[in-house]
Amino acid sequence: MDTQIRFERTKDVAADAIEPLGITTAEEEAYRHIQRALRMGRYRAGDRLIPEEIATEIGMSRMPVREAFRQLAAEGLVVIRPNRGCIVAGLTLDEIYETFEIRSVLEGLAVRLAMPHIDVEVLEELERQLDRMERASQTGSSDWVVRHQAFHLQICQLSNRPKLVRQIASLHVVIEPYLRIWFDYVDKPASARAEHEILIEVLRSGDAGKAEIVMRDHIVETAPLLASFASPGRR
Secondary structure (H helix, E strand, C coil): CCHHHHHHHCHCCCHHHHCCCCCHHHHHHHHHHHHHHHHHCCCCCCCEEEEHHHHHHHCHHHHHHHHHHHHHCCCCCCEEEEEEEECCCCCCCHHHHHHHHHHHHHHHHHHHHHHHHCCHHHHHHHHHHHHHHHCCCCCCHHHHHHHHHHHHHHHCCCCCCHHHHHHHHHHHHHHHHHHHHHHHHHHHCCHHHHHHHHHHHHHHCCHHHHHHHHHHHHCCCCCHHHHHHHCCCCC
């Protein structure tokens, strides 16, 4: 197994899982640019996206930007409204719970399918990923969230189900802005290391059924924390 190739890219891992790295059109470039801005929290729910401003920023015409808006709208990241243009979508508390519930089922399936491909080399790399997450937690939300996504998606990629991985990555993108803000607010998820170490130990056991349950519980239990933070009056 070529583990080095699988694990060496951690920057923008969710976007890489959704879209191929070789950008060949202006529309794809605009899409990646706007999606990354949304994920990083540059735009907030309710903000209006001005195609002329974004086109100037990237150095292209408005048409590719408008086409990118349509793709982002299909993914639920923005809303295109008559006479109001393109508005950044937001998640209600119910939608936050639903997003984590769907993620838990899909990632549970992915980890079960990945189990035959988990070996000592993979486990050692996942341990190193935890070390990177720990170091990143000292530098701010951006690095930690990227490392956290990398940890989860690297396991999912071992399922060898590209469509499944793309769906999971899309859910990471939807929730990422909220996760970044939450991380900054709480400083650091105190139990994050311990929870991920439990997951690694289950992977080490080779019990696919248990690994699926632990992964699902791990993800679902995050939802109340994030939803509580996102409630009116908390920020």
